[in-house]
Amino acid sequence: MLNEQRLQSILPVGAFGEVLHFFKRIGSTNAEALKLARDQAVHGTLVVADEQTEGRGRSGRSWSTPPGSGVAMSLILRPEEFSARQIGELTVLGALATAEAFERLGVGAQIKWPNDVLVAHRKAAGVLVESGWMEDQLLYAVMGIGINVLQASVEKADEFEFPATCLEAELGQRVDRLEVIQNVLEALSQRSMQLGTGDLITAWEDKLAYKGETVTVQGGPMDSTGKLVGITEQGQLRLQLFTGEVLQIGVGGQQLRPVDRS
Numbered sequence: 435m436l437n438e439q440r441l442q443s444i445l446p447v448g449a450f451g452e453v454l455h456f457f458k459r460i461g462s463t464n465a466e467a468l469k470l471a472r473d474q475a476v477h478g479t480l481v482v483a484d485e486q487t488e489g490r491g492r493s494g495r496s497w498s499t500p501p502g503s504g505v506a507m508s509l510i511l512r513p514e515e516f517s518a519r520q521i522g523e524l525t526v527l528g529a530l531a532t533a534e535a536f537e538r539l540g541v542g543a544q545i546k547w548p549n550d551v552l553v554a555h556r557k558a559a560g561v562l563v564e565s566g567w568m569e570d571q572l573l574y575a576v577m578g579i580g581i582n583v584l585q586a587s588v589e590k591a592d593e594f595e596f597p598a599t600c601l602e603a604e605l606g607q608r609v610d611r612l613e614v615i616q617n618v619l620e621a622l623s624q625r626s627m628q629l630g631t632g633d634l635i636t637a638w639e640d641k642l643a644y645k646g647e648t649v650t651v652q653g654g655p656m657d658s659t660g661k662l663v664g665i666t667e668q669g670q671l672r673l674q675l676f677t678g679e680v681l682q683i684g685v686g687g688q689q690l691r692p693v694d695r696s
């Protein structure tokens with residue numbers, strides 16, 4: 435069972451979770467964390483919920499966390515602790531730390547560009563970074579991580595969605611959500627030291643799903659299909675078209691899909 439007392443027993447982990455806000459049920463941990471950040475919550479403040487009723491995903495999609503089933507957590511990050519130039523890397527940091535947490539639990543994971551964590555080519559976790567600005571000054575960022583842990587957290591994929599899985603299904607045994615959160619925070623704590631260095635990008639590229647395979651990137655000005663070559667130092671996807679031209683695609687609202695993977 436995930437509750438405040440058990441969570442407090444593992445906190446803080448490095449700079450994260452000195453302050454904890456735990457909710458049995460909430461709309462969105464990201465929305466709550468943004469509110470707390472506006473009210474001057476300190477760097478590393480952690481918001482966790484057992485159930486999320488209005489979880490937010492990338493590109494306006496929703497993210498479901500039924501009670502007792504998954505991890506819904508958000509961390510408040512203050513730019514005094516990292517450079518505003520590194521905000522684009524926060525999503526990478528979240529996805530990489532989550533993938534590494536899975537590996538510590540014995541589950542191999544890859545990252546589908548830009549930030550979906552896949553296990554056996556199915557989505558098991560996602561990251562949503564939101565931020566508050568005053569003109570061009572970054573005031574705070576919130577890193578939200580949603581993880582499918584137990585079977586109840588896995589939404590049935592409709593034909594437009596990417597297939598999903600959970601840690602329980604992949605490990606073939608029950609998984610303690612507290613252990614998952616602890617592993618994510620430990621990996622985040624270690625990897626956050628590498629913000630702004632090339633090491634984070636290198637580690638991301640090592641875990642990139644579908645490298646060398648044909649993929650389609652949907653949702654830009656037009657769909658692009660080609661061979662996924664890798665990522666640039668700035669985190670853009672390198673896609674080699676059939677003409678030989680290599681496109682560099684920046685992170686926006688796109689969706690990457692493998693082509694003919696059977």
Ligand code: BTN
Nearest residue numbers: 462464489490491492560578580
């Ligand atoms: C995605 O893959 O589209 C990102 C999903 C992010 C979901 C998490 S769950 C915790 C945090 N609170 C939210 O409302 N969203 C993020």
